[in-house]
Amino acid sequence: xxxxxxxxxxxxxxxxxxxxxxxxxxxxxxxxxxxxxxxxxxxxxxxxxxxxxxxxxxxxxxxxxxxxxxxxxxxxxxxxxxxxxxxxxxxxxxxxxxxxxxxxxxxxxxxxxxxxxxxxxxxxxxxxxxxxxxxxxxxxxxxxxxxxxxxxxxxxxxxxxxxxxxxxxxxxxxxxxxxxxxxxxxxxxxxxxxxxxxxxxxxxxxxxxxxxxxxxxxxxxxxxxxxxxxxxxxxxxxxxxxxxxxxxxxxxxxxxxxxxxxxxxxxxxxxxxxxxxxxxxxxxxxxxxxxxxxxxxxxxxxxxxxxxxxxxxxxxxxx
Amino acid sequence: xxxxxxxxxxxxxxxxxxxxxxxxxxxxxxxxxxxxxxxxxxxxxxxxxxxxxxxxxxxxxxxxxxxxxxxxxxxxxxxxxxxxxxxxxxxxxxxxxxxxxxxxxxxxxxxxxxxxxxxxxxxxxxxxxxxxxxxxxxxxxxxxxxxxxxxxxxxxxxxxxxxxxxxxxxxxxxxxxxxxxxxxxxxxxxxxxxxxxxxxxxxxxxxxxxxxxxxxxxxxxxxxxxxxxxxxxxxxxxxxxxxxxxxxxxxxxxxxxxxxxxxxxxxxxxxxxxxxxxxxxxxxxxxxxxxxxxxxxx
Numbered sequence: 001x002x003x004x005x006x007x008x009x010x011x012x013x014x015x016x017x018x019x020x021x022x023x024x025x026x027x028x029x030x031x032x033x034x035x036x037x038x039x040x041x042x043x044x045x046x047x048x049x050x051x052x053x054x055x056x057x058x059x060x061x062x063x064x065x066x067x068x069x070x071x072x073x074x075x076x077x078x079x080x081x082x083x084x085x086x087x088x089x090x091x092x093x094x095x096x097x098x099x100x101x102x103x104x105x106x107x108x109x110x111x112x113x114x115x116x117x118x119x120x121x122x123x124x125x126x127x128x129x130x131x132x133x134x135x136x137x138x139x140x141x142x143x144x145x146x147x148x149x150x151x152x153x154x155x156x157x158x159x160x161x162x163x164x165x166x167x168x169x170x171x172x173x174x175x176x177x178x179x180x181x182x183x184x185x186x187x188x189x190x191x192x193x194x195x196x197x198x199x200x201x202x203x204x205x206x207x208x209x210x211x212x213x214x215x216x217x218x219x220x221x222x223x224x225x226x227x228x229x230x231x232x233x234x235x236x237x238x239x240x241x242x243x244x245x246x247x248x249x250x251x252x253x254x255x256x257x258x259x260x261x262x263x264x265x266x267x268x269x270x271x272x273x274x275x276x277x278x279x280x281x282x283x284x285x286x287x288x289x290x291x292x293x294x295x296x297x298x299x300x301x302x303x304x305x306x307x308x309x310x311x312x313x314x315x316x317x318x319x
Numbered sequence: 320x321x322x323x324x325x326x327x328x329x330x331x332x333x334x335x336x337x338x339x340x341x342x343x344x345x346x347x348x349x350x351x352x353x354x355x356x357x358x359x360x361x362x363x364x365x366x367x368x369x370x371x372x373x374x375x376x377x378x379x380x381x382x383x384x385x386x387x388x389x390x391x392x393x394x395x396x397x398x399x400x401x402x403x404x405x406x407x408x409x410x411x412x413x414x415x416x417x418x419x420x421x422x423x424x425x426x427x428x429x430x431x432x433x434x435x436x437x438x439x440x441x442x443x444x445x446x447x448x449x450x451x452x453x454x455x456x457x458x459x460x461x462x463x464x465x466x467x468x469x470x471x472x473x474x475x476x477x478x479x480x481x482x483x484x485x486x487x488x489x490x491x492x493x494x495x496x497x498x499x500x501x502x503x504x505x506x507x508x509x510x511x512x513x514x515x516x517x518x519x520x521x522x523x524x525x526x527x528x529x530x531x532x533x534x535x536x537x538x539x540x541x542x543x544x545x546x547x548x549x550x551x552x553x554x555x556x557x558x559x560x561x562x563x564x565x566x567x568x569x570x571x572x573x574x575x576x577x578x579x580x581x582x583x584x585x586x587x588x589x590x591x592x593x594x595x596x597x598x599x600x601x602x603x604x605x606x607x608x609x610x611x612x613x614x615x616x617x
Binding site for chain 1: 354409412413418419420422423424426427428429430431433434435437438442546550553554557561586587588589590591592593594595597598601602605606
């Protein structure tokens with residue numbers, strides 16, 4: 001896909017999301033939460049392109065959320081334009097530091113070490129009286145350009161989230177066009193050959209990990225500001241697991257389909273909680289299983305396969 | 320002094336419980352290369368089955384002492400049924416997939432089982448404490464412990480010894496070790512690898528269900544109990560080295576005593592100390608304490 005077409009696609013999607021939020025204000029909260037998750041998943045997808053499955057993105061999601069919470073509650077800084085980048089930056093710094101360790105690990109050991117780090121944070125937060133223990137704490141409503149986002153102004157908060165998502169996708173897409181971004185596929189296929197070619201796989205993984213941490217931090221901060229509450233559950237391993245499921249459903253080959261997966265899942269979940277609260281995970285599990293067994297590349301693979309078929313028939317027609 | 324004694328006994332008992340569940344997890348990984356995220360759900364499944372069976376048994380008013388037998392049989396039956404179902408119905412078709420894909424498969428299985436448990440047994444807690452109270456208690460100095468906890472310690476020691484004996488000293492065990500070492504090569508010399516995978520998975524599931532069954536009388540069996548157990552088990556097996564049975568024992572003892580120490584001397588650190596140790600071990604020895612070095616493959 002050319003850059004021009006990609007930007008048009010993102011712009012159309014963003015406008016559609018904005019229109020949706022404008023027409024259905026009661027759904028804007030659900031979509032807002034989905035957007036927060038989608039940004040975190042975006043980072044995970046970048047990692048998964050290199051064949052690394054992190055079961056610990058919740059660590060950075062939680063760091064982002066608590067940073068936003070502490071800034072708003074303790075320092076009275078609730079301007080979203082300051083809080084969100086700062087939270088992302090902090091998560092990115094933590095990710096950069098942990099990256100020196102994480103980049104040495106692969107496969108299951110990468111998954112397990114990332115899980116251990118997120119569970120350490122969970123263990124600390126659960127017992128910390130300052131942060132409200134297992135209950136967490138509430139956050140005052142944020143401001144945007146100095147305007148308080150409550151009541152009628154909620155739409156501007158929603159628009160901010162949509163713009164943030166669009167910018168994140170464009171940034172992630174741009175990144176996949178850089179040499180380090182492009183080498184990710186090669187690392188997944190065969191890391192040693194990549195090293196033979198003179199490229200450092202470890203350093204590329206370090207960059208990917210830091211970037212994923214930054215995006216998860218932004219997602220976490222956005223989630224905290226939207227919900228108005230943070231608790232240690234944000235760092236629990238099931239949060240990371242949810243990100244992984246979304247990424248698998250969307251397929252790591254594309255950047256847009258995981259976002260669609262996050263949105264669709266959140267909407268379905270809202271209905272499922274109402275009508276079948278005890279069968280929601282069952283359905284999710286069956287769908288995930290079916291995708292891994294029958295369609296290992298996710299929905300993105302489905303799109304690509306159709307495109308390949310149509311290209312082939314076009315080529316046949318020419319011949 | 321009694322504080323220190325308490326720390327030792329609590330640590331040992333907690334370690335026994337950890338080992339009983341973790342040994343199945345490490346066995347399945349060692350043989351099949353699957354890090355089973357649904358293992359905690361297997362444990363919960365066993366606990367529910369046993370709690371229900373004992374409840375029914377006691378409800379009929381028959382000899383309460385037999386309830387121990389009911390407990391164990393319920394755990395084993397639950398494990399055999401569940402293990403056979405999952406392996407024949409699902410994992411059989413996914414042999415040879417890469418470890419991360421299998422990790423996701425078992426995660427999906429975990430999601431499914433969590434809800435299946437809720438759909439079968441509802442969301443209300445099950446409490447069957449009769450077998451727990453029936454055996455009385457013993458005391459060491461000023462501390463008193465229920466005799467029932469000794470059953471869990473006994474079960475952990477027995478399962479560890481039995482597996483080690485089987486693997487190291489029997490003909491069949493030698494075959495299984497060959498499968499662990501190189502499945503393809505074993506197949507070529509006439510070992511039915513698929514059958515061994517099946518047996519291993521069922522055995523691992525039975526161990527998890529049995530652990531759940533034995534623990535059921537000591538806790539209230541609630542939805543989500545598998546969610547907390549599975550991350551703990553990851554800590555245990557990763558510390559010891561995935562696939563190693565002595566490793567699982569050392570991991571269980573380490574986690575058991577670390578948690579016990581935290582509970583007795585620094586309660587705030589109870590949770591993060593366990594994962595702190597896990598991260599520390601992984602940092603120093605990336606493949607755990609007991610894992611054999613692996614050559615890099617091109």
